[in-house]
Amino acid sequence: MDFTDKVVLITGASSGLGAATAIHLSKFSAKLALVGRKELNLKRIALYCENAKGLKPHTITADVTEDGDVQRIIDETIETFGKIDVLINNAGVVAMGGIKKTDMEAYDKVMSVNMRAVFHLTSLAVPHLQNSKGCIVNVSSITSTKPNPKMLAYNVSKAALDHFTKCIALELAPDGIRVNSVNPGFVKTNIMKDLGLSEDQLEMIAQNMASGNPLKKLVEPDEVANLIAFLASDKAKSITGCTYPIDGGRLLV
Ligand SMILES: NC(=O)c1ccc[n+]([C@@H]2O[C@H](COP(=O)([O-])OP(=O)(O)OC[C@H]3O[C@@H](n4cnc5c(N)ncnc54)[C@H](OP(=O)(O)O)[C@@H]3O)[C@@H](O)[C@H]2O)c1
Structure with a gap:
């Protein structure tokens, strides 16, 4: 795989699957814009990435639920690299509880990070992806289709995200923009x-x-990173509107 001269914007790159994806893509010479709230963690991951091929990622300390920050993520990426080829909507949070135990604050927080922020950032990225004929990879979950009543708000947010993936894949196909998701089972992260x-x-x-x-x-974080990289690469040029489980077979039982 080769991401030379490709600008990849990754949210939630300061930890877990986003960090693993950034490190993975740095080995293929991607130009990285990395987003997270914890600046120190973000800088640490950026250093790992820089060590791969000497390309310094641009780090953006931002909260994806803040509208001003979302605009700044796009502005800083464009100011730094001049374009966006790949958007990886990965930042996400979990809340425990079913309908009896999820208060509206927890529901709002999960929906705000896992769905509203994705909608907002994607809408601002689309004009740039139209220019680059780029692509989007959303990080969903197997809970989007396999109900887990202990994490109701999270399940609902990921089900919405899968439908969002399919709807915008259809809308953006005429622009040459591909949209897919990866749907991991449990991965040990933060x-x-x-x-x-x-x-x-x-x-x-x-x-x-x-x-x-x-x-x-x-499933190891690097395996998810590898699947994201494949979907973001030209090797997947005929794939759009798909949701890919990576779960050790969990959806089968
Ligand atoms: N681990 C699993 O078992 C699993 C399974 C299926 C799907 N997923 C999905 O994978 C994605 C990544 O999760 P992970 O497991 O890697 O978790 P993680 O290690 O906790 O990483 C979550 C990332 O999201 C960022 N983030 C959270 N809220 C944010 C906000 N308001 N603004 C900006 N960044 C924010 C965090 O950055 P800061 O802390 O720096 O803000 C962090 O970089 C999520 O969408 C999750 O739903 C995970």
């Missing part, structure tokens, strides 16, 4: 840690998830 779970609790969840998967293994 997303559950941010809910306040201890290392022991996280390890127990990870073991349960691995043993419950038909392949009896967890």
Whole structure:
């Protein structure tokens, strides 16, 4: 794969799957614009990326739920690199609870990061993607189609995201813009840690998830990064409107 001279904008690049994707794409000479709220983490990931091919990523400390920040993400990327070839909408948060235990604050937060911010950033990126005939990869989840009542708001946000992927794939196909999503099963990242779970609790969840998967293994962040890179690359030039599970077979059981 080759991303030489391709400008890739990644949200949630300071941790987990976004960081793994940034590091993966840096090995293929991508010009990276990396977004997250935690500046130190973002700079640390940027340094890893720079070490791959000597290309310095542009880091943008921003909250994707703030409308002004979303505009700044696009403006800074264009000022720095002059174009956008690939948008990777990856930033996301989880809230635990079903209909009995999810308050509206938790619902609003999840929908705001996982769906509203994606809608907003994508709408501002589209004119630039029209110019570059670029593509979008959204990071969804298998919970978009496999109901998990313990994370209702999260499930709903990812179901909406999948439909968004398909609708805009249809709308933007005449512009030569492809839109797809990756839908991972459980991957060990900071997303559950941010809910306040201890290392022991996280390890127990990870073991349960691995043993419950038909392949009896967890998906590694780098595997998701590899799938995102494929969908963002010219190798996937005939693929649009698709949602790709990467879950050790979890959707089968
Ligand atoms: N891990 C899994 O099991 C799994 C499974 C399926 C799908 N996913 C999806 O994968 C994506 C990445 O999650 P992850 O597992 O890598 O989690 P993670 O390690 O917690 O990373 C989440 C990223 O999102 C960023 N983020 C969150 N809220 C933000 C906001 N308001 N503004 C800007 N950035 C924000 C975080 O940056 P800062 O902290 O610096 O703000 C961080 O870089 C999410 O969309 C998630 O739903 C994860």
